[in-house]
Amino acid sequence: MQTEKPTALITGASSGIGKALCEEFAKDGYNLILAARSVEKMQAQGAQLQLRYGIKVSVIAADLERVSGAAQLHAQIKQKGLVLNALVNNAGYATFGEFKDSDLSATLGMMQLNMYSVVVLTKLFLPDLIATQGKLLNIASTAAFQPGPFMAVYYATKSFVLYFSEGLACELEGTGVTVTALCPGPTASGFQAKAVMQASALVKNKKLPSAESVAAAGYSAMKRGKRVHIPGVVNRLLALGVRFAPRNWVTALLKTITRPI
Numbered sequence: 337m338q339t340e341k342p343t344a345l346i347t348g349a350s351s352g353i354g355k356a357l358c359e360e361f362a363k364d365g366y367n368l369i370l371a372a373r374s375v376e377k378m379q380a381q382g383a384q385l386q387l388r389y390g391i392k393v394s395v396i397a398a399d400l401e402r403v404s405g406a407a408q409l410h411a412q413i414k415q416k417g418l419v420l421n422a423l424v425n426n427a428g429y430a431t432f433g434e435f436k437d438s439d440l441s442a443t444l445g446m447m448q449l450n451m452y453s454v455v456v457l458t459k460l461f462l463p464d465l466i467a468t469q470g471k472l473l474n475i476a477s478t479a480a481f482q483p484g485p486f487m488a489v490y491y492a493t494k495s496f497v498l499y500f501s502e503g504l505a506c507e508l509e510g511t512g513v514t515v516t517a518l519c520p521g522p523t524a525s526g527f528q529a530k531a532v533m534q535a536s537a538l539v540k541n542k543k544l545p546s547a548e549s550v551a552a553a554g555y556s557a558m559k560r561g562k563r564v565h566i567p568g569v570v571n572r573l574l575a576l577g578v579r580f581a582p583r584n585w586v587t588a589l590l591k592t593i594t595r596p597i
């Protein structure tokens with residue numbers, strides 16, 4: 337019989353989908369490690385979760401855009417003697433606009449956060465997950481299914497997350513570890529402001545699903561060990577549709593859908 341509560345690390349826990357995922361894990365009785373840069377926000381949120389659900393919450397300041405950020409986070413968790421039953425690679429952001437006008441250091445920072453830190457954390461915590469027959473939840477996006485003009489690098493980072501997750505899930509068959517790639521469409525969170533994409537036709541004047549509904553769908557998919565989950569019927573149909581359409585049509589359509597208006 338398991339007497340200890342399981343432990344989950346959630347990156348990008350200070351806002352949006354990551355914050356909402358904390359609630360899902362806490363409700364289910366996980367102790368939590370919250371990691372992001374906004375320590376005060378996470379401390380306030382952690383105190384609430386401890387009070388409401390009787391769990392333990394650790395808050396760790398982590399900048400996962402820094403090359404050493406993921407390894408430092410792993411070292412801090414190991415110093416506390418904690419073993420993970422679940423890892424959620426959620427921290428991520430997008431940059432919006434034409435690639436020719438983009439800031440190269442911001443683009444490289446995004447790639448570090450969205451891809452490299454995901455790989456480093458997965459690699460370093462995989463022994464924990466194998467030992468505990470644990471869960472890996474990676475937040476990809478519907479952006480993973482096709483190229484995205486005006487967000488070309490972001491879309492490519494999310495394809496990376498999806499393909500990495502599916503390949504790893506297959507390798508880990510029989511170990512008891514499950515890997516889930518959650519692929520949300522546009523979701524109401526801090527994401528659009530951070531990407532400065534409020535003018536994009538993708539989100540302007542659109543009522544977006546809440547981060548809470550996306551997190552609940554992702555948590556349920558992770559519990560079931562589902563490999564890829566796309567919340568929302570329309571998102572699922574679009575992700576399926578692009579498999580059959582000529583690639584040039586798809587990018588032309590995406591250019592129209594995503595353009596600044």
Ligand SMILES: NC(=O)c1ccc[n+]([C@@H]2O[C@H](COP(=O)([O-])OP(=O)(O)OC[C@H]3O[C@@H](n4cnc5c(N)ncnc54)[C@H](OP(=O)(O)O)[C@@H]3O)[C@@H](O)[C@H]2O)c1
Nearest residue numbers: 348350351352353372373374400428477522523525526527
């Ligand atoms: N919202 C959407 O439309 C949408 C759609 C599909 C997929 N997604 C994906 O969902 C995930 C969560 O995004 P969200 O929508 O919840 O956006 P959000 O509200 O902006 O949250 C992003 C989270 O990432 C953290 N983060 C950003 N830079 C970081 C850094 N350098 N180091 C550590 N943490 C960092 C932020 O915390 P700090 O700023 O405190 O560090 C925040 O907690 C991302 O991977 C995103 O790509 C979002």
